[in-house]
Amino acid sequence: MNFLFEFKNFITKKNVLNFDKVSFVHANNRGIPTPTKNMENGCGACSECESNCPTKAIQRSGSDRLDLDYGKCLQCGICVEVCPEGKLRNSGFIYTIALHREEFYTSYQNGKMEKNSQSNFTLSENQRQFRDLTKKRGFLYREVAAGGNNTVESELNASFNSVFDSEREGIRCVASPKHADTIVFSGPISEQMEGPLQTAWDVLSEPRALIACGTEAVSGGLFPKGKIPKEPDLYISGDPPRPDVILQGFRLLIGRFSFQFQEALHKFLESEK
Ligand code: SF4
Ligand code: SF4
Known part of the structure; x- marks a missing residue:
């Protein structure tokens, strides 16, 4: 019996995660907030996202700029919920991993991500x-x-x-x-x-x-x-x-x-x- 059990285990497909195939976007997770397409023309002057963010991870300046620190973001989704104009969404992007803290500072101008000028990070x-x-x-x-x-x-x-x-x-x-x-x-x-x-x-x-x-x-x-x-x-x-x-x-x-x-x-x- 034991032999049959072992044999069955041997031929059964394993459920171990394949790191080479796993995606950094996960449909069942909120992930980090990012602008929606609606943000192309800037957004209203409400600042609801900024004032409701529990960790002050999101900051709005002018009508067209959003600065996010994803190292502060809890991925709680509150900013998405409170935005009255649907300018933010839960992206499902969950790979908030970095070798340098600065990598998490991200800015959006009219909804377009600006590449962090410090993003050519080398190893210490x-x-x-x-x-x-x-x-x-x-x-x-x-x-x-x-x-x-x-x-x-x-x-x-x-x-x-x-x-x-x-x-x-x-x-x-x-x-x-x-x-x-x-x-x-x-x-x-x-x-x-x-x-x-x-x-x-x-x-x-x-x-x-x-x-x-x-x-x-x-x-x-x-x-x-x-x-x-x-x-x-x-x-x-x-x-x-x-x-x-x-x-x-x-x-x-x-x-x-x-x-x-x-x-x-x-x-x-x-x-x-
Ligand atoms: S998801 Fe939560 S913590 Fe992150 S920016 Fe939005 S409100 Fe702030
Ligand atoms: S993203 Fe939404 S909540 Fe934030 S300032 Fe723009 S319209 Fe207001």
């Missing part, structure tokens, strides 16, 4: 060394919950299930930072967690990487942001980000996935026209 020396070390073997991380609400931890847990299967990438969570290559932290870093986060960071040997996971970790989100040991090497925004977004972020950091937020978003918006 530390990011390059970390990539050299981990590209083949993956990495071990210690997770530090720095004042968050456990949603990021739930998604990190899910990244180990049989669908996402983090371990096939050689990416594992360990109990002690002494055994880790990386610290993944969530939450805005409350005052009480500044010390423990710094301590966990201090015991890692170099090259090491710091990963901000979730909108609160990237920007503070709804809260003031606490003190971080250093500028993170990887930013994964979203409140919380899905497990596949987290894993693609990890793969980006170690050089197994080629992705640049500004470029991908620009391409996506152009393809929709």
Whole structure:
């Protein structure tokens, strides 16, 4: 019987996510807000989106310009709901991952995305060394919950299930930072967690990487942001980000996935026209 069960498993099609085929746009997710075609002629002077955004991620200037910081955006959809003229939509674009914080600053003029002039980002020396070390073997991380609400931890847990299967990438969570290559932290870093986060960071040997996971970790989100040991090497925004977004972020950091937020978003918006 056991043999038959094993044999059945062997020939059954696996449900493991194929990272090469997965899309950065997901129909069942709100994703980040982007302008609709109606924005071509600018928009009214209502500023409802700006005043209702809980994290001040969206700012309107004049009648034709919108500035968004997707590192602050919770992907809550409120700005889309309150816009009286249907100028915003939930795009379904969920890959808010970047190696540099500036990549999330995005401006739209009459609904057209302006390429961020700083978008030619190169790897820092530390990011390059970390990539050299981990590209083949993956990495071990210690997770530090720095004042968050456990949603990021739930998604990190899910990244180990049989669908996402983090371990096939050689990416594992360990109990002690002494055994880790990386610290993944969530939450805005409350005052009480500044010390423990710094301590966990201090015991890692170099090259090491710091990963901000979730909108609160990237920007503070709804809260003031606490003190971080250093500028993170990887930013994964979203409140919380899905497990596949987290894993693609990890793969980006170690050089197994080629992705640049500004470029991908620009391409996506152009393809929709
Ligand atoms: S946080 Fe919510 S309201 Fe603010 S920009 Fe993002 S989706 Fe819109
Ligand atoms: S995008 Fe919508 S809510 Fe925001 S200022 Fe324009 S019309 Fe008002």
